[in-house]
Amino acid sequence: INGRCYFLFDSEENAEKFIKDYHGHQFVDGQGESFRAVACFAPYPKVPRQKASKDQRDGTIFEDATYKQFVESLSAPKTFEAPPDPVAALQPATAKDTPLLNYMKTRAAERRARQEKRERERKRWHDRLGRIEEKPKWRCAECGTSKHLEEDPDQRGVCYCTYCWETWEAKEYKKKKKSKKHEEEYEEEWYEEEPTKKKKKKKGGYDEWQSSSWYAEGGEWDEGWYEEAEEEPKKKKKKKKKGGGQKNFNMPEQDNSHLRRVKNWTAQPQWRQSPAFDIPVSDQFPDNQFPLGECVEYVGKNAFRTTSAEKRELERLQSYDCEKIRKAGEVHRQVRRYVQSYVKPGMKMTEICQRLERKTHELVVANGLEAGWGFPTGCSLNWVAAHYTPNYGDETVLQFDDVCKLDFGVQVGGRIVDCAFTIAFNERYDPIIEATQAGTNTGVKEAGIDARFSDIGAAIQETIESYEIELNGKTFPIKPVRNLNGHSIGPYLIHGGKSVPITKNQEATIMEEGEFYAIETFASNGKAYVVEDLECSHYMKIYDAPHVPLRVKSSKALLHAIEQNFGTLAFCRRWLDDLGQTRHLMALKNLVDNDIVQPYPPLCDAKGSYVTQMEHTILLRPTCKEIVSRGDDF
DSSP states (O other): OOOOOOOOOSSHHHHHHHHHHHTTOEEEOTTSOEEEOOOOOOSSOOOOOOOOOOOTTTTOGGGOHHHHHHHHHHHSOOOOOOOSOHHHHHSOSSTTOOHHHHHHHHHHHHHHHHHHHHHHHHHHHHHHHSOOOOOOOOOBTTTOOOSSEEEOTTSTTOEEEHHHHHHHHHHHHHHHHHHHHTOOOEEEEEEEOOOOOOEEOOSSOHHHHHTSHHHHTTOOOOOSOEEOOOOOOOEEEEEEETTOSOOOEEEOOBOOTTSTTOOOBOOEEEESSOTTOOSOHHHHOTTOOOOOOEEEEOOGGGGGGGTOHHHHHHHHHTHHHHHHHHHHHHHHHHHHHHHHHHOOTTOBHHHHHHHHHHHHHHHHTOOTTSEEEEEEEEEEETTEEEOOOOOTTOOOBOOTTOEEEEEEEEEETTEEEEEEEEEEOOGGGHHHHHHHHHHHHHHHHHOSTTOBHHHHHHHHHHHHTTOEEEETTEEEEOEEOTTOOEEEOBTTBSSOSOEEOSSOOOOOOBOOTTOEEEEEEEEESSOSOOEEOSOOOEEEEOTTOOOOOOOOHHHHHHHHHHHHHTTTSEEEHHHHHHTTOOSOHHHHHHHHHTTSEEEEOOEEOSTTOOEEEEEEEEEEOSSEEEETTOOSOO
């Protein structure tokens, strides 16, 4: 049972101090059960209305003098005197004195009265507050229009229209692209030139040396040739091409035995990554020939694709996108190996996520929307299935008996690789982890060109339901979470429009050539049905959101920061804090209310149950099916 209360603070600073002190605080009741407090701004608190006191004059109208005078006027006989000229009385005195015009004049006078009243009220509040200034009509500083304006977050008080914003951003993008294209491909190397001896004839004659100070002091003159002193070695520049001399490292086998059902990484004697994982993937493969994922040939009616010359040529034309996808897949594999080397019980979830995200940026060489994170790092615990990442102030610690779903993505040029696995340290969770691993492998096996979603979902459900788990002496059946699915992936769009079910259904949609899918399964020993709950941390700008004129300055600035740093990629509140948008809660709520940003709260099963997840990304190439995220670990 959750309790809710509202506090009215005299200033925003006191409210933020209260939130900082009590948000996430653990309260313990008399029975020893702990409750976590959630403190946030509530712009519209539900305050009960005050009961109106009874009017003292109620029931005394018959004794009122004005009422008695009104009753007497009704009882008086009515008299009517006809005008001397009825026709002249009906005609207006002037041409503008008609009933319709008089009615319109009355309405205009009422509007003017209301406007004057509002103006008086506004001035009264201006005088009282003393800080609301008169603002001129906003206009675009570039073209002068007053429509579709947005304030420049870097220069307060200056506005630009949407067209001018987009024109400026397009020019800036072209400049960056041009400067990056013409970047120097050579580095300078210094070398020393060997000293040389050269004989030169004396400059000038005998008279010139006679006039010199050396001759005046009595120095002897030796006429003829003389030998110059050795010149100092000169330094010259030599151009050398980059990328030569790739260094390899002997990486031993990585032991993952502390993680349940996660295999060891095999030893690699000639690995291009250092033991500290500090060499970017682009430096490891300067020729952009990144490692392939697991390639599976098509069977049945699609078996001809493996040897078809037409399909091979089509695949060659699509190689540019494949390079981006394989680079993102290689970054994901190396980050997974790095995370599995340090994760252990007792670590804060914030520390786990931040170390993973820093290493992702380091290996992919983050560059705005060109390369970086695909979506926030999900680390949902126990009965929370997805969409949980800690906000700042969340002190949750990973325990030995926890089941953590680590889900993170890497994007290069908008092509997102989405992959997830389950972290557990207690061996009693082995069956439910094996269920999701087998379910995901079954989905990957059944997926392919012209494969029906209904057949894939039925095969996954049959595989997962063949497992069961024993906890505390009681056996539970394992079921797939029926309202969670895999999904297609589009450029800069994590959910591309198609959903891959993990239960039996009547879906007639099929997979098509060239599509990009995330095959993910969720297994649960609870209700196997999730609902939105807990504090929201995941958000994403709606892909096809229309232009909405925002009135709040903070909302405009926040939307500008979101578009510049994330675009239509998902983000979390912790990343907004890192960008300097520390007071973003109200502005973010305003963007959500205007249907510009979509919130994604945590998805939770029944409390006390356990949910596991396993996910791989596949590319349906014209000649084969490539599992781009496959690694030695799973």
